[in-house]
Amino acid sequence: MxxxxxxxxxxxxxxxxxxxxxxxxxxxxxxxxxxxxxxxxxxxxxxxxxxxxxxxxxxxxxxxxxxxxxxxxxxxxxxxxxxxxxxxxxxxxxxxxxxxxxxxxxxxxxxxxxxxxxxxxxxxxxxxxxxxxxxxxxxxxxxxxxxxxxxxxxxxxxxxxxxxxxxxxxxxVIHRLRELTTQKVGQLMSISGTVTRTSEVRPELYVGVFRCAECMSIVRNVEQQFKYTEPSICPNSYCQNRRNWTLIPEQSTFVNWQRVRIQENATEIPPGSMPRCLDVVVRNDMVERAKAGDKCIFVGTLVVVPDVAQLGLPGSKLESNAEGRSRGAGEGVSGLRQLGVRELAYKLSFLASMVQPSHVNHGAVNIRNDDDMDCDTAEQQEAIFSAAELEEIHRMRNTPQLYSRLVGSMAPSIYGHSEVKTGILLMLFGGVHKVTPEGINLRGDINVCIVGDPGTAKSQFLRYVVGFLPRSVYTSGKASSAAGLTASVLKDDETGDFTIEAGALMLADNGICAIDEFDKMDLRDQVAIHEAMEQQTISIAKAGIQATLNARTSILAAANPIGGRYDRRRTLRQNIAMTAPIMSRFDLFFVILDECDEQADYSIARHILNVHRLQDDALAPEFSPEQIQRYIKYARAIKPRLTEEASAVLVERYRQLRQNDVSGGGASYRMTVRQLESMIRLSEAIARLHSDSEVKAIYVREAARLLKSSIIRVETDNIDLDAAEKEWQQAANQMEGNPITETASTKLSLRYEDYVRISNLLVYQLRRIEAIIDTQDEESTNEPGGMKKSSLLEWYMGQIEDEMQTEEDFHHRRREVSAVVERLVHKDGVLIELGVRSEDVAEFDPILVVHPNYVPL
Missing domain, CATH: 3.30.1640.10 (mini-chromosome maintenance (MCM) complex, chain A, domain 1)
Known part of the structure; x- marks a missing residue:
């Protein structure tokens, strides 16, 4: 405090x-x-x-x-x-x-x-x-x-x-809800809490004017004590009326009234306690300032009001059922338990005269409330930012390599994972919300899912985003029900009407909903958020209430693979417990693997120890969170538009994704039009990041690369080398005139990282040889550049001879690298064979060169 x-x-x-x-x-x-x-x-x-x-x-x-x-x-x-x-x-x-x-x-x-x-x-x-x-x-x-x-x-x-x-x-001084006791009644104080429910705005009788029904005298300025209050006695000394009064509405004073229910902030709840709630009454200009999900500070006074739910019907006694039971004539008084217990008729409420968001006091900036604002002119920008803040934003805008520097400033306590940080940064910028001529809303929010092994900082990313954005909600999949995520219908204790209680997605409207342990959710709970993820609405038809509520939120989910560890031999859909409709609604999937790498493990361990030892001194991001928040708030006011060149690139990239999906043969991730819309949203977010009013082709290429690296790479983790080896064997048999027969052999597959490592090693050796030949005198040699296939294989086997222990390992590695070369030549087109294949296949040893347009991964 x-x-x-x-x-x-x-x-x-x-x-x-x-x-x-x-x-x-x-x-x-x-x-x-x-x-x-x-x-x-x-x-x-x-x-x-x-x-x-x-x-x-x-x-x-x-x-x-x-x-x-x-x-x-x-x-x-x-x-x-x-x-x-x-x-x-x-x-x-x-x-x-x-x-x-x-x-x-x-x-x-x-x-x-x-x-x-x-x-x-x-x-x-x-x-x-x-x-x-x-x-x-x-x-x-x-x-x-x-x-x-x-x-x-x-x-x-x-x-x-x-x-x-x-x-x-x-x-x-900002008080907590647990500190509000009767000793503070009537004092000026400020409290903080999270808004969970708001009522509609109603007229409240503030000062009443009454007419005596017996002598017709007028009694003015009768203040209402938080309930309908009539004059105690008629001012006419000859009347003495106490009950028969008529309200004069046209002379009375009515004010706008709204009841807001707030709950303790998550950081203020003591261990082992349930969060407490309090009703806040706001009037006049303060109504409609607080919405469900906002973390607000209320300034006002603590008051004692009648507990309408306990009062019951007018004139009824406040006593328990035990007192009202009929007793026999000879029973007499049987003890205190039979006398009944008188119930409390009053409760504490807070009468607020000021409502303001809590992030104002903490220096944070809500980056998403101004999504519908256009700040194209300098006057409109000055209304939001000060001159010093605008100067700082323009300096950040002109910073070289702003894209990579912003990524490096995200979540500095987490080492590495630049791709995941890039996706989260673009999720904060978001795309542009659009409305079709038919009135259909096209979402601009970006949904991200992080799948990975245990201990790979998935939950830390979620916690960082929740702390970075003031309007955000953190929840766990296993501990959340369908009603808790969307909305529930409850009966109001005071009015008896059914009201809607906001769920996590409604509370995160215009914010981010972080769902941890997404794979642990029940199937029916996952189905409940289908509409919220794509249409960004929640439809309710319960207890006579038919409503469509807004849930304009980005979803950041974290999930563990089936079995705890990600299995590279299986596809992405086989590794996580999600249905196809849910997977298609995520714009980006990031797979984080816990691999043993000596250099990476040393860097991670050193970073974690520095964070524990030096704390904030160990983190030196180039931009502070407040600077990033102000820049995002500035950039979200920009509405970038697609150019003709960018549209052409989008169509071409989408066509390539669809072709790769079909040619993959039973691919586990089906490319749909939603992935095309994901590329559009990512391109708009990158344009916003650069404060550009147009979506250029270079932004589309980066969005396609990010989408491919997050989804396609997972699908190609395991490289099947059997196909390339069989094709080469069939071609050799046809050249010799032998019939094509299926030979029984063990399945030859290779991890994607190992395939990339071997191919890069071979390409590096070939380009090195080509560079040496190019530097020599052209008259001294007539041999073309490159290496013979047999020489390349022998060179590679010499590089890994320390890793082989037996003759079986030697034959397996040679067969492996030979299949990699065949795939690079006949399928990927990375290498080119020079020479004419003779009838004697066994003696054919072509010269291999690297394709001039190839760029190593």
Missing amino acids: AICPILKSNFNRNSRAFVMMMADSQNTMVGPGLHRPSAILGGVERAVDETGEKLREEFLSFLENYRDNGLRRPTSDTLTSEPPSMTSDLPFYKQQLWEMRNEGTLTLYVDYNHLFRYNDVLANAITANFYRFEPFLRTALHSFVTANMPSYARISNSNQPREFWISIYGLG
């Missing part, structure tokens, strides 16, 4: 004056609540709260005179009718009053630090008894508006005064 340093240093010094003020107030108060507007009962005058009047005068002086030259002044576009007397020396809150008039708002926002610097005794008094002094603050505000802007103080075409409201923010 952070404490404001100004409060901490000065509170003790002002405690004596504060106690004297409170003692003075006790002498003038007749009873609690008499300072609030109420009717004069029986000719008795209302008691005057002298302390409240003094506080009202002091607060009015604060509004009239406080100046702060270091804060933002109103701009010309916010002041449509700037008065001639307005100068840079105008008091701060008079400037805000002009902004209120031009924007049509009725709430004045007061910084608590301003109040404390102006008069610390005044600030302490407001903090200790905010609910008591709040009417005096509003009276001072109305006097302030009347003195400076009389036309705005009254409703147009009417003599009725406007209702103005005070909203105080900037308190140094």
Whole structure:
């Protein structure tokens, strides 16, 4: 719990004056609540709260005179009718009053630090008894508006005064929900929590005007005590009516009202405890500011309200069923258990006067709320970012190799995995949301799935993204049900109506939903998120509620392979417990393998030890998380468009993917139109990363490469060399005139990494020989470049002779490298044979050269 340093240093010094003020107030108060507007009962005058009047005068002086030259002044576009007397020396809150008039708002926002610097005794008094002094603050505000802007103080075409409201923010102490007890009732405080449910905006009777049904007297300014409150007695001394009242709606005051249910933040829940909830009441300009899934800070006061769910029907007694049971005449009193237990009729609620997102206090930036905003002009950008932030963003934009540097700054505590970091970075930038002429929404959010062996930092990636983005939800697949992921329908205890409780995907709307242990989810729970992943909506038809809710979120999932370890001999679909519809909805699949490599293991171990030993000093990313957040927020306002060249490249790449899918023969990952849309989204995200308004062909090639490296490479992990060897044997038999026979032999296969390593080694040797021949004098040799096949095989066997122990190993390795050469020549087209194949196949030894257009992997 952070404490404001100004409060901490000065509170003790002002405690004596504060106690004297409170003692003075006790002498003038007749009873609690008499300072609030109420009717004069029986000719008795209302008691005057002298302390409240003094506080009202002091607060009015604060509004009239406080100046702060270091804060933002109103701009010309916010002041449509700037008065001639307005100068840079105008008091701060008079400037805000002009902004209120031009924007049509009725709430004045007061910084608590301003109040404390102006008069610390005044600030302490407001903090200790905010609910008591709040009417005096509003009276001072109305006097302030009347003195400076009389036309705005009254409703147009009417003599009725406007209702103005005070909203105080900037308190140094943020309380947890578990700290709210009855000792803090009526105090000004700020609390934090996650919004789980919001009600619709309703009109609330704030101050009622009643007519006596017996003598027709009018009773005004009857404040409602969080329920429908009638006057206690008629002011007419001859009437004495207490029950028969009629509300006059046209003369009463109604305000906007909304109830928000918040829950403890995940980091604040003690071990072994359930998260606690609290109802927050917001009014006027604060309604519709908090939505389900937001982490917000509420500033206001703790109040005691009637528990409507426990009250039952009007007039019924609050007693348990045991007391109401009929007892026989001779039973008598049988004990305390038969007497019944009286239930509680009140509960704690929070009356909020200010609602703001919690990431503002932590320095984070919500990068996804402005996705529908266009910031093409400098004025629109200045409205979001300051001049220093814009300068920093432009400097990052012009940084050489920005793509690789941003990737290097993502998740610095995780060593390596640059491809995974690239996919997560593009997921944060996202594609462009589109709407077809038929009204169909095309999603721009990118879904990423990480599949890997245990201990490969899958969950760390999810935790990093949840901490990086303010609006994000972390959940586990096994511990989440279908209703918990999407939405559930519950019955409201107070109204009895059915309401919708938001699930994880709804809470992560305009954010990211991180689902760990995705493979452990039940099949019916996976089916529940089909619609949310592609259409980004959740349809509900339960308990008479038919609704379609938004779930515009990116899904970052982590899954373990079947059996715990990824089996290269199987395909991607055979390694994970996912259905084909779910797999097709992920834009990127990343497979992380735990392989034994001496150099990589040493680097990882050294990095982990440095993180444990030096902590933050061991991490030196080029860009801080705040800089990346501001840049992403700036880039997401750009709507890149496809060019003709980029469209042609997209079509060609998609055609190649489909051809490779068909020619693969029973491939496990089926290429569909969704993969074409994935390439479009990835291309738009790369264009946003470079702050480019057009999607260029180079961005499409990078998107296709990323898609291929994440999906296609997994499908080609195991290279089948039997086909190449059989083709070569069949060709040799045909040249000799022998009949083609199937020879029984062991299956020859090779891992993809080993195949790439051997092919790169052979290509390197051939190019080295070609470079040596090219440097020699052309007259000294008439031999073409390259090497004979037999010489190349002998050279390779000499390179690996230390790895062979037996003669069987020698023959197996020679057969392996010979099949690799045949595949490179006849299928991949990497090598070219020079020479004419003679009738004697056994003596044919061609010269091998590398294809001039080949680029090693």
